[in-house]
Amino acid sequence: xxxxxxxxxxxxAEVDRLAEEVGRELAKRGCTVVCGGGSGVMEAVCRGAxxxxxxxIGILPGHNVAEFAPNEYVEFPIxxxxxxxxxxxxxxxxxxxxxxxxSYGTLTEIAYALIHEVPIVGLDTWEFSYPGHDAERVMxxxxxxxxxxxxxxAAEKRSSR
Numbered sequence: 001x002x003x004x005x006x007x008x009x010x011x012x013a014e015v016d017r018l019a020e021e022v023g024r025e026l027a028k029r030g031c032t033v034v035c036g037g038g039s040g041v042m043e044a045v046c047r048g049a050x051x052x053x054x055x056x057i058g059i060l061p062g063h064n065v066a067e068f069a070p071n072e073y074v075e076f077p078i079x080x081x082x083x084x085x086x087x088x089x090x091x092x093x094x095x096x097x098x099x100x101x102x103s104y105g106t107l108t109e110i111a112y113a114l115i116h117e118v119p120i121v122g123l124d125t126w127e128f129s130y131p132g133h134d135a136e137r138v139m140x141x142x143x144x145x146x147x148x149x150x151x152x153x154a155a156e157k158r159s160s161r
Contacts, residue, residue: 018124
């Protein structure tokens with residue numbers, strides 16, 4: 001199972017800890033992590049996954065390592081040359097998405113997941129209040145373990161359809 005983890009390039013110490021714990025929990029359950037391959041949440045989730053022997057894929061915005069080097073914990077870098085347009089690839093590459101914190105790039109990935117009906121779990125991330133939008137489509141998690149459990153359950157449910 002592949003789970004996408006999205007979040008900002010800059011992360012506080014608490015967000016970094018949460019993301020690393022998510023990576024560890026995913027790896028313990030045999031899941032591969034796919035992310036944007038950069039710093040912040042992306043680096044922390046990859047670090048956690050690799051620490052538990054898990055696999056990591058980074059979908060990068062640049063053409064090559066000279067243009068955008070992946071974080072040191074990305075096992076399989078994919079260079080797209082697409083800049084922020086690669087965000088759709090990140091969101092659609094997982095059987096579910098976990099959003100941790102984040103800024104506007106994370107918001108676009110959340111939107112892509114919602115548009116394409118990829119299950120999404122939110123952990124200290126964007127809140128929505130917009131007429132006609134079903135805010136419940138973003139499942140809220142209390143902590144890293146809860147986020148991973150919800151993402152895996154949603155991915156399994158999606159796969160059984």
